[in-house]
Amino acid sequence: MNAESPTSLMVSIRNGAISLGLFAVLTATAISLTFVSSSDSIAANKAAAKAKALAAVMPANLYDQSLLSAPLQLPNHQQLNVPESALGYAVIKSKLTQAVILPVIARDGYSGDISLLVGIDAAGTIKGVRVIEHKETPGLGDKIERKKSVWIDSFMGHSLTNTTAQEWAVIKDGGEFDGFTGATITPRAVVNAVHQSLLYHHQHQQTLYSAAQEN
Numbered sequence: 001m002n003a004e005s006p007t008s009l010m011v012s013i014r015n016g017a018i019s020l021g022l023f024a025v026l027t028a029t030a031i032s033l034t035f036v037s038s039s040d041s042i043a044a045n046k047a048a049a050k051a052k053a054l055a056a057v058m059p060a061n062l063y064d065q066s067l068l069s070a071p072l073q074l075p076n077h078q079q080l081n082v083p084e085s086a087l088g089y090a091v092i093k094s095k096l097t098q099a100v101i102l103p104v105i106a107r108d109g110y111s112g113d114i115s116l117l118v119g120i121d122a123a124g125t126i127k128g129v130r131v132i133e134h135k136e137t138p139g140l141g142d143k144i145e146r147k148k149s150v151w152i153d154s155f156m157g158h159s160l161t162n163t164t165a166q167e168w169a170v171i172k173d174g175g176e177f178d179g180f181t182g183a184t185i186t187p188r189a190v191v192n193a194v195h196q197s198l199l200y201h202h203q204h205q206q207t208l209y210s211a212a213q214e215n
């Protein structure tokens with residue numbers, strides 16, 4: 001039998017404890033380094049995705065600084081159905097606000113909320129609209145996505161001046177905008193939300209533009 005002396009047993013216990021401790025410290029360091037670097041890249045990816053979404057609703061000739069550079073708090077955010085934390089963005093060229101990008105949520109989609117971004121220039125004309133998130137049915141309501149159909153482009157050029165309140169509706173309801181066969185609920189909700197964003201812009205334009213210039 002290989003009986004270890006009490007002293008060498010203590011030494012091997014101590015060595016084992018030191019190795020275990022070192023291993024724990026190294027593992028914890030590796031985990032935290034991975035966490036820091038992946039949360040940095042997650043934040044960078046999120047910012048890039050946001051910048052891409054904003055650029056999709058605003059022609060490049062209207063800005064010469066990053067669309068993320070001038071976030072706007074939204075007065076009376078409830079009118080857009082967005083949470084208080086939601087931000088709009090001022091679109092700036094030659095240090096002047098040329099347009100704004102507003103978030104708006106349609107609460108009356110077929111399957112729940114439909115989140116949108118709407119780009120509106122200083123004259124109150126729509127420069128672009130994109131659906132950011134929705135749960136509408138594939139093949140029916142999802143034609144609101146730009147990658148599925150060009151329907152969402154039909155808002156471009158519309159304003160409160162060239163399109164009356166009655167015309168801000170799908171054709172089936174007596175308005176200007178095409179619906180989808182057998183799926184009117186989704187486009188109706190989107191048309192209403194885009195119209196609402198224009199009404200909001202009209203009501204708060206001064207506040208939004210002066211806040212943007214202070215940025």
Ligand SMILES: Cc1cc2nc3c(=O)[nH]c(=O)nc-3n(C[C@H](O)[C@H](O)[C@H](O)COP(=O)(O)O)c2cc1C
Pocket residue numbers: 110111136137138140141142179180181182183184185186187
């Ligand atoms: C399973 C299922 C999914 C549906 N998904 C949608 C949808 O995503 N968007 C929508 O507008 N209508 C959807 N509809 C149809 C609506 O219930 C409704 O009939 C339709 O929007 C009315 O449009 P219409 O007036 O053109 O017939 C769906 C129906 C079913 C049975």
